[in-house]
Amino acid sequence: MKTTEVLVIGGGIGGLTIALKLVQRGVHVTLVEKLPGNNKVYKGELLQPKSMQIFDKLGMHDLVKNSSKQIDVLDLIELDRNNLVKDQSFMDYRVLPQPYNASYMIHHEELKKILRDIALTFEEFTYYPATSCTSIDGHIAQMKQGQETFEIQATYIIGAEGRASVTRKAMNQSVTNFTYNHHFLTVTFPRPENFEGGQIISTYNRFLGLFPLPDNQVRSVYLIPAGEYKKIKEKPIAYFHKLYTDLAPAIDGYVQELRDWKKIQLMIPIKYHADKYTDGHLAIIGDAAHAVHPMAGEGMNMAIQDADVLGELLADILDNKTSDISWYEKVRRPRVSFMLQMSHLSALAYSFPYQSVSWFRRKAFERIEEDPTLHYKQMLNVSGLGIWKESIQDRFIQGGLLPKRMGEVSLGVKEKHVFNDQQDYPWKRK
Numbered sequence: 001m002k003t004t005e006v007l008v009i010g011g012g013i014g015g016l017t018i019a020l021k022l023v024q025r026g027v028h029v030t031l032v033e034k035l036p037g038n039n040k041v042y043k044g045e046l047l048q049p050k051s052m053q054i055f056d057k058l059g060m061h062d063l064v065k066n067s068s069k070q071i072d073v074l075d076l077i078e079l080d081r082n083n084l085v086k087d088q089s090f091m092d093y094r095v096l097p098q099p100y101n102a103s104y105m106i107h108h109e110e111l112k113k114i115l116r117d118i119a120l121t122f123e124e125f126t127y128y129p130a131t132s133c134t135s136i137d138g139h140i141a142q143m144k145q146g147q148e149t150f151e152i153q154a155t156y157i158i159g160a161e162g163r164a165s166v167t168r169k170a171m172n173q174s175v176t177n178f179t180y181n182h183h184f185l186t187v188t189f190p191r192p193e194n195f196e197g198g199q200i201i202s203t204y205n206r207f208l209g210l211f212p213l214p215d216n217q218v219r220s221v222y223l224i225p226a227g228e229y230k231k232i233k234e235k236p237i238a239y240f241h242k243l244y245t246d247l248a249p250a251i252d253g254y255v256q257e258l259r260d261w262k263k264i265q266l267m268i269p270i271k272y273h274a275d276k277y278t279d280g281h282l283a284i285i286g287d288a289a290h291a292v293h294p295m296a297g298e299g300m301n302m303a304i305q306d307a308d309v310l311g312e313l314l315a316d317i318l319d320n321k322t323s324d325i326s327w328y329e330k331v332r333r334p335r336v337s338f339m340l341q342m343s344h345l346s347a348l349a350y351s352f353p354y355q356s357v358s359w360f361r362r363k364a365f366e367r368i369e370e371d372p373t374l375h376y377k378q379m380l381n382v383s384g385l386g387i388w389k390e391s392i393q394d395r396f397i398q399g400g401l402l403p404k405r406m407g408e409v410s411l412g413v414k415e416k417h418v419f420n421d422q423q424d425y426p427w428k429r430k
């Protein structure tokens, strides 16, 4: 039987981040990944500022930055019935304190490769691709690699397997999916070189998100009513092109590079939150523990943040600096709950195809852009760097019931709401 200090099940972004974090602290990690190579399914590609801070601590900030497309500003464009611009507002990452005041788009598989390549330089890291964990019994996990089966015994087992988690099952945890009235078509295709910022383009009943990737590519998400995918796919591909070019003329001549429906995937948003993240020597991170609506671009970032906190904690536990694994959940659960709710509300803002909803959305975005406090709160909460909840006063300002504030937020006030190391790793204070 093979033995290891920490077994990580799942080599997605969450599993690879925690593995790298642990091997850098001298912990012996074995990671098993069921896929033999690249995953063909589109997944999260937007890195929020907190993820960049975590990658900085892991010594890979510049590597990630140089493989990404930096996004400073996200334009929110609302069109009228004739697809003419009715309103335009923006969300600006540059209001955040430096140096983590931008987001980055990176190909998902490229980010996995960066993490894996660095982890493989450590002799403490053992990697089994094309290996599936089939069950866990106590400290022993059963593996299947082709026709072969074998066992791995571990002091700690981390479930980073995504939505269908063997570890969550071993913890006797089930999750209840919340589903939405809409799905998304998602695909990456070439973009004009000067298509720089992120764009969310909507009418009262349509939604298109465009997020530039490196190599003059752009990732897109287009909202469709739940259950319509089959019907839409029966139409000629030109129908799909027109859905996009009606809303974003700038990509005319580029989206047509998609010549059939094969590359266009269906993305079904769901939301769930496991009741427990740990059970003795077992713990779950990322999508194994929670799934979030993709509207705010948080899924992959939440997996990275889980990995950062749990990785730091496990390394300290194995170093006899603390013994309490429940710190992981104490730090992460409130932050995850907040993100789930924030993403859920963002999703609802685009879920109902009524003119009145579109009007409220436009007003709210306009106020967020124009009121520096609201703008900062919005960007901080999205960034993952901290949480500054909206007050009743904020809600009234957003709804136009109170006048907007004009004063800038001072750097001191901004930084007060950014998580510090003591909040990220509170057990270290003891």
Ligand SMILES: Cc1cc2nc3c(=O)[nH]c(=O)nc-3n(C[C@H](O)[C@H](O)[C@H](O)COP(=O)(O)OP(=O)(O)OC[C@H]3O[C@@H](n4cnc5c(N)ncnc54)[C@H](O)[C@@H]3O)c2cc1C
Pocket: 009, 010, 011, 012, 013, 014, 015, 032, 033, 034, 035, 039, 041, 042, 043, 044, 045, 046, 131, 132, 133, 134, 160, 161, 162, 163, 164, 166, 267, 285, 286, 287, 288, 294, 296, 297, 298, 299, 300, 303
């Ligand atoms: C179809 C889809 C599209 C998405 N698109 C977006 C998006 O546009 N924007 C966004 O923000 N988020 C998106 N997400 C969410 C985001 O990608 C995830 O939140 C993020 O990837 C979570 O990372 P993770 O490491 O927890 O899990 P995953 O990325 O799911 O990684 C889990 C890994 O574990 C492996 N695995 C599973 N079971 C086993 C097993 N038994 N043994 C060994 N290995 C196993 C899998 O092969 C996989 O590589 C999407 C998710 C999905 C499923």
